[in-house]
Amino acid sequence: MAKQREKNKKKPQEDRLDLTKMQTSSYSSNTLVFNWFEDVRALETRLKDFQRKQKNSDLKVNHTRKTFYNLFKEFPFIQKGRYVKFGQTVQIVTPFTPGPNGKLGLTLCGTVTEKDIDEYGHFSDQSLVNVSPVRRPYVKNLFKILPCKGTLQEEGDDLRYGDEFLIATTGSWSGQPLYVRSDPPSAMSPGNDLNHGVVTFTAKEDSYCRWKALFEKRDEREAMETHPIEPETRMMIKQVMTNKSLSAEPTLWYQTFFGPEADVSVHDYRTPKRTDSVNSIWMFVTQEKRDSDRNPNNEGC
Template sequence: MTYNNSVLVGNWAEERLKNEYEFKLFLRKRERRELLLQKSRTLFSNLLKEEPLLISGTYVLYGFNVQVVASDMPAKPKVVAAKQKYGLAMSILVRERQVDYMQNISDGCLMTLSPILTPCCRNSFLIVSAWDDHKRGDQLKYGDEFLLQAENYADPKAPPLYVRYAPAGAPEPKDRMPLRLSAVRDSNCRFTTMPLLPCDRLEGLGSPVKTGARLIIKNLVADKSLCVMYQNWMQTFFGAECGVNCANYIDIHGRNTAENIFTLVSDVETKTKN
C-alpha cells in the first residue's frame, strides 16, 4: 500500500482516549448531579412542588400562605379559537442562565406573573406583619402594613426572603421589572391593601380583608399599586409569563383598571370559585 497526499491519516489513539475521557467525565458529573438535565429537574422539583394552601376561612390571616392573583387579566396574550382563561399568579422566576448555579429560590430572583395557579413553592407567600413577626392567626385589615415572605419548601431552614420593590435612581425603561426577592428586610418590602372602589376606601380602612376579594395592593415606598405588565410577555422555563411592576392604571372615572386589581387567595375553595 502506498501513501500519498490523497490518503487521510487520523489520530485514532488520541480520538479514542478523548472519547474515553469525555465518557468518564460524563459519568462523574452524573454521579455528582452536575448535569444540566439533572439541575433542571431539581429546579422543577423545588419550585413546582405542590403544597395546599392553609385554609384560613373567610378572611386573610397573618402567618398563613396566600397567592397574589390578578384574577381579571387573561392568562395568555393571544387565544385563537379557544375560550380565554383568566388569572395570573405572582411567581418567582429562575432564568435559564441561572440554572447552573441556582436550583432553588434565592436572593435576587425576579418576580413575574404566571398562568400556573396551582399552589406551589414559586407562587405561595406568607403574610407577615411589618411590626410583629410572631403574629399568627390575626386578621389582615385594610391599611395594615405587611410583608410577602417566599415559601421555601425545599429548604425550610433557609434565611427568609421577601418580595422587594427596587426604586429606580434614574430614568428607567418602561419594561423594567423592579420586583425581586431580597434577604434585606427594609421599607421597600412593605405593602398595604385598599378596597377596590374609591368610595369605599375611607370607610373600609381597618376592616378585615376577605379571601378572594378584589382589591388594590400598594407598595408603601413607591406609593404605587401593584400592576400587571401585560405588554411585557417573556418565554421562561415554566412557559410564557408576563412582568409585574408598581404603577397606577386609572381610567377617566378615577378608578383602577384590571391591571391593578388583585386578590389574595388563601384556600383552594376560594381559588376554585374564581
C-alpha cells in the first residue's frame, strides 16, 4: 500500500513535467503558422481593391455623397399666376396628417434603396414614393404636373378639377422624368403591410400613372368640376384606373437613408362618419415657405 501511495504521489508530478515539456516545444511567436501567406495575399487584394475604388470614386462614401448631392439640391420655386398650371413644379403636401412627433403636415417625396445609392446615386425605376416631415424644397420632394399623352392639355394650361395629369420627378439617374405609379395589390404585385397599393416611380408612362384632382367637399365637387385649381386648396388625388385615393399611411413609419418616412398608398380611407380621411387630403404648394426645417435629416414633426 505504501508503494502504491508513493506511486500516486509521483503521477501528478510526472504530468506536470510532461506539460512543461509540451509548452517548451510549442512554436515561438515569430513562427508563421496556418494560412499566413494566404491571409497576407487576401489583405493585399483587399487593399488594391480599396485603392482602385478610391481612385475611381467608387467607395460607399462616394456613392452616399453623390446621392445626397443629387437629391438635396435646393430647388427654389415660385408661384406663376393665380392657378396651378401644367408643367409647373410643385410640392404635394398632406396638411393634416401627423408626423412622428405629432406635428401636422407631410410632403410627398421619393426615396432610394441601397441599390439605388450604389448603382445610380439618384431615383431609378421602381424607387419608392413616401411622405416625409421635411418641407424645404429639394429635388427629393418636388414634382412636375405634366399633361397625359393623347389629351388636349399642354404645358402652360391651367390645371382643372377632373383633368388627368402625370406626377413626374424633377430629376433621375437617366435625366428623364420618372412618373408616380401604383399597381393594385395582387399575387404578382403585393401591397404594403396593410395590403394597400404601393406607390413607386416608373420610367414608362401607362394608365396606372394617370391621376386627377377632386374638390375636397363632396357636395361641391360637381360644381367645381373643370374649375382651375388654386395653390394650397385642399383636394383629393384619385388614380384614374382604380378611382382610389392617394393616401399617406401614418401608421407605417420606418427609418430611411434620409430619416423617418411613412408609406404612401392608393386606398380610400374613411372616417366613422363615412367622410374622407385627412390622410387622403392633399394640396399643391407652389412657393416656398421659410421655416425652421433647414436640415434634410430633421425629423421636423
